[in-house]
Amino acid sequence: MSKSLQEQLLxxxxxxxxxxxAIKKEKHKERVQAGKHGVVVNEASVLxxxxxxxxxxxxxxxxxxxxxxxxxxxxxxxxxxIIELNSLPYKGEVAFNFTDGNLVKRLHVSSKIQQxxxxxxxxxxxxxEHYHLIPIQVAEKILQRQPETIxxxxxxxxxxxxxxxxxxxxxxxxxxx
Numbered sequence: 086m087s088k089s090l091q092e093q094l095l096x097x098x099x100x101x102x103x104x105x106x107a108i109k110k111e112k113h114k115e116r117v118q119a120g121k122h123g124v125v126v127n128e129a130s131v132l133x134x135x136x137x138x139x140x141x142x143x144x145x146x147x148x149x150x151x152x153x154x155x156x157x158x159x160x161x162x163x164x165x166x167i168i169e170l171n172s173l174p175y176k177g178e179v180a181f182n183f184t185d186g187n188l189v190k191r192l193h194v195s196s197k198i199q200q201x202x203x204x205x206x207x208x209x210x211x212x213x214e215h216y217h218l219i220p221i222q223v224a225e226k227i228l229q230r231q232p233e234t235i236x237x238x239x240x241x242x243x244x245x246x247x248x249x250x251x252x253x254x255x256x257x258x259x260x261x262x
Contacts, residue, residue: 164231168210172217173198183209183237185216192216205239 094100177195181202184190192209194202198218201207208224210217211234219227224235 160230164227164234165212167223167227168212168217168219168234171219171223173207173219175218185211185236190216192218194218202237203239208235208239209237210234211236 088096091100091105095102095105175192175194175198177193177198179194179196179199181192181194181199182189183192198207202209202218206221207218208221210219210224210227216236221238224238227234228238
């Protein structure tokens with residue numbers, strides 16, 4: 086009842102015994118040769134291994150991207166917290182103009198804060214759509230984490246040039262433009 090396919094084909098007259106024996110001998114030779122030369126190479130297992138390696142590489146790349154995104158998110162939260170904790174009040178009557186990218190923005194500050202901004206003792210940081218005044222030490226910490234957050238950070242001029250032709254002409258403190 087359970088005849089092999091080869092026997093069924095022979096009985097039906099679709100093949101002959103000579104061809105069947107030749108095919109068996111050829112397959113036997115291939116197995117013997119493969120056994121002598123090493124491991125039998127199975128194409129399906131090679132393709133499966135390549136597919137598995139490709140999937141592992143894709144997974145590693147996705148994990149790296151997720152980790153990088155989480156690190157950026159944590160850094161942004163850290164900067165936000167630093168700015169909110171160290172923000173200085175700045176309401177006043179003097180307009181201080183500064184550039185944010187291509188736009189010119191204006192904050193109304195007191196004259197004391199304006200002088201500190203000009204001298205580089207206070208910096209302006211952007212948090213979302215709002216601007217905050219922060220001390221220079223805090224601004225330096227933020228520059229290490231997210232430099233694009235700091236909008237205005239004037240450099241402190243501690244050394245005056247020696248050959249300044251206007252050194253004898255001091256600018257009055259109460260001069261308003």
